[in-house]
Amino acid sequence: MKISLPVWIMLSALLLGACGDSRIHSQAVYMLVDTSGTYTKEINKATKIISYLLATLNPGDSLAVAKVETRSFTEKDIVDKVTFDRRPSQATQQKRAFKSKIEAFSKDVHGSAYTDITGGLIQGAEYLNETKAGTKTIVIFSDMQEELGKGTVRDFPIKLDGIRIVALNVSKLGTDNADPRLYLDRLSRWKAKVLKAGATEWVVVNDLDNNMESILNTR
């Protein structure tokens, strides 16, 4: 039986494709954007970071952007999520669509009364674990000052196994300026908390102009 060339190519491609597991090479990023208080004014910076992520992530990778609200453990806070197609051309289209959604969100952002970062982390971990990506990263665009509303319970151990946590643009509050130990203690507390929860790494990036590549574990 004679097999034509395109069939040959497709068979070879299928066989080769079956050899490796693509998921362990893919990345998944869950970005939490703080929308409380003064952080609504920083949304342009967040958009810039999202653009960087879109430019850096490859076909097969996943990205989700969510707001940090009064209670963030809900899918409703996810602005948009996408797993890029394996074909580069389709992935480019998806990135364009994602970008437009983020632009729309940035124009219509409302400040929240409280900041539930832990809820966002739990939600992010849930999403990232579902993607089964090889590298999972939660990016937190916030001052890391958690303020929980009445009735919001977050004082229990959380699970962040195999997830990198990157705190971005952790701005200093007025009180931090008066006593820098408050800022340093806050960061140390978060570091201890996420590492205890099983996170692989804790990274703080404040210089967004020069240190953006630290956000992702680039291959």
Place this chain on the structure above:
Amino acid sequence: MFDRNSWLFWPDSVALSILVLAILGMLFLYAARKPMHGVIHSVCNLVTQSTRFISRWLFLGAENLRIRNQSVLLAHSQESAATMIDREFERVTNIIRKDMQEFPALQRKLMEEVTRIEDDYRKCGEVPAPPPEWVSALESVSKIKSGGDIPRKLLEDINKSIQKIHDKTVAEFRRSYEERHKVLKGMQPSWRSVEKLIGEMDKKMVTLNTNAKQIDGHMAKFEGIRTKDSKTEHALTTSAFVQLAISALVMVIAMGGAFINYKLIALPMSEMVGASDYITNSLRTSDVAALVIILMEASMGLFLLESLRITQLFPKIASMDDRMRRRLMLASLIFLVILAAIESSLALMRDMLVADKAALMRDLSSTAPAATEGWMSNIPMAGQMIMGFVLPFALAFVAIPLESVVHSLRTVLGVLLVQTMRGLGFVLRFTGVVFRRFAKVLELAYDILIVIPLMVERWVFTMRGDTLVKVRAKSVSAS
């Protein structure tokens, strides 16, 4: 705990302990002198014999390998030379068939020209003028003994006739020469034609002569191979080295081409097989797929050249009947064209993907779109497409240097292996010789350690020798 001074007899007096130990050691070594000498000799002998044995085995192996290499080299070269001679004869046959079949016509034409020239030549031959009648009349007049006016009148008449005839003859002569010149002029094209024909024949003969010389050269080489001439073998080995170097260089250039080819299609292949699939930790499936395409192109090129009998790597293809071989050739060519077309389209897709990604990057960075350069911006795309189509065909010719590498590599590796074995054999032989001498050196070194007991022994022997001499002298004098 290990005590550093535990080996001393008297830890308080180290020097004394060492001295006693040295004396004891010396005594022990003196007592063990003979067996130790034996051990030294045996070990050195063992090493010498072993190295000599291995060295001899290596030399024998090298010689066997050389003979085998020689036979393989000569067989291959004989085959190549036979093919070359065959080709040359084929060429000569073609020349003879093509050119020599025209020879009878050419000869006929030449003969016709020669006949025409002969005729013309005959025509232009000088016709001697008939003897004038007045000569006999003049003779008669000269015989008249008496005369008067008659002879004078006769002579005057004759003079007049002569003048008349002379004028007529001269005119006739001039006319005749004019005609002959015309004939000679008419011969000019015939001469030119003859010259041209002879020139053509000469050229063909020169070509034939060159081919004959080439055949002579090949035949001489063939003879050399047949007689297993060492000069020919050396020339063939050197040729193999040169061949390998040249082929390797061409292969490196081809690899450069293949790399460019790979770069052209690796990105668009991800559109077909997915960009996120990996075979190993760092090996993308799309990269492997691109590599597979390139290797397939090279294979198709190999089959094409095999079926064209340019290369002979697969004896099965070479021994196929012509019809089957032609089919294979056609199939390989079609596959190659299809692959080239695929690659060309992939090159186009690559350009589109790159442009799309660039546009996305511009969108993400919110910069103004790049100004379009009109038809100028299409040049790289066209270049990529042309390269994508042409490179597979260029890659197909890799089969020629590959064959050369395959054949010459065996000879080169064989020669290197023989040289290595010989070198190793020499080193082992040298080691054996060194060890044979080394036994004596070790023996002497051992004796240096027990030099005092040996001196005592010598002194004792001398004393005993003197006593013996005295005893013998006494017994001799008594007798």
